[in-house]
Amino acid sequence: MSLQNFLLLSAVLFSIGLYGALTRRNAVGVLMSIELMFNAVNVAAVAVSRYVTPAALRADPSATADAVVQHVLTGQVFTIFVIAVAAAEVALGLAIVIAVFRSRGTVDLTQVNLMKR
Amino acid sequence: MTAQDVMFWLLAGGSVGAAIAVVTVRSIFRAAILLAVCFMAIAGLFVLLNADFLAVVQVLIYVGAVSVLLAFASMLTRDAETGNAANSLRVPALLGAALFFVLLSSIALETDWVLMEGSLPAATLDRVHEVLSATPMWLAGLLLKEWVLPFEVASVLLLAALLGALVVVRERQP
Numbered sequence A: 001m002s003l004q005n006f007l008l009l010s011a012v013l014f015s016i017g018l019y020g021a022l023t024r025r026n027a028v029g030v031l032m033s034i035e036l037m038f039n040a041v042n043v044a045a046v047a048v049s050r051y052v053t054p055a056a057l058r059a060d061p062s063a064t065a066d067a068v069v070q071h072v073l074t075g076q077v078f079t080i081f082v083i084a085v086a087a088a089e090v091a092l093g094l095a096i097v098i099a100v101f102r103s104r105g106t107v108d109l110t111q112v113n114l115m116k117r
Numbered sequence B: 001m002t003a004q005d006v007m008f009w010l011l012a013g014g015s016v017g018a019a020i021a022v023v024t025v026r027s028i029f030r031a032a033i034l035l036a037v038c039f040m041a042i043a044g045l046f047v048l049l050n051a052d053f054l055a056v057v058q059v060l061i062y063v064g065a066v067s068v069l070l071a072f073a074s075m076l077t078r079d080a081e082t083g084n085a086a087n088s089l090r091v092p093a094l095l096g097a098a099l100f101f102v103l104l105s106s107i108a109l110e111t112d113w114v115l116m117e118g119s120l121p122a123a124t125l126d127r128v129h130e131v132l133s134a135t136p137m138w139l140a141g142l143l144l145k146e147w148v149l150p151f152e153v154a155s156v157l158l159l160a161a162l163l164g165a166l167v168v169v170r171e172r173q174p
Helices: A003-023 A027-051 A055-059 A065-072 A074-104 B003-024 B028-048 B052-076 B090-110 B122-132 B135-144 B148-169
Strands: none
Touching (some): A003 A027, A003 B090, A027 A074, A065 B122, A065 B135, A074 B052, A074 B148, B003 B028, B028 B052, B122 B135, B135 B148
């Protein structure tokens, strides 16, 4: 269990999500793949902030506890905001999917081509 | 191999297996359930990374809300049973995703990471471990002091998303 393990796991999850987002025909499936990618990024952010020395601490080894907290937990704070934005994104995304289904009777993304013509 | 290593490989295998199933399984409803399994495994990984609060948030928001919302949406739209088919881009998408994985993993492996164990003096390292042993408390202080403005903006964003979702799905009167 090291930083590299977590980053590789995150890369695997992100690539699976990327493949899913590119290939799913169902709009809900695409949203699921995007959520997978968000989670992969969260794992990477938390792992990096857990293991890597913050530059500010490297320059100043006599930092106070508050400075340590601020730099060591940055990844976790970022992840909280990513989760908040992802929640907003999935709520709006599903609302759009429902609206498309209501007006066109399908959520197959290959059939939703109104802007093509 | 310590117990933590065993847990890491179990959770990593579980999350990757569930993620692969999400993008390959035929039924979109099953994909939503498997997505919840994947999110649970990632919550376990957060615990291994000393991010207890994030693990709880992950279970509450992703497993409890996002997966359920996706399952509901898959049932509200048609073809829940067989609606998760792939489009004609399968091979190029697989190639692109594999290439992107090679890029990401080479970055992860080639970068000369400066790890905290080994580069910080013992006193600072002790403080870091002290912080990591009780992250919820320190996170609360950070969110309501240093990051209070983004914190409030996030609540406005959630309110706007809520109202936007209501407006988008509302039945229009003719």
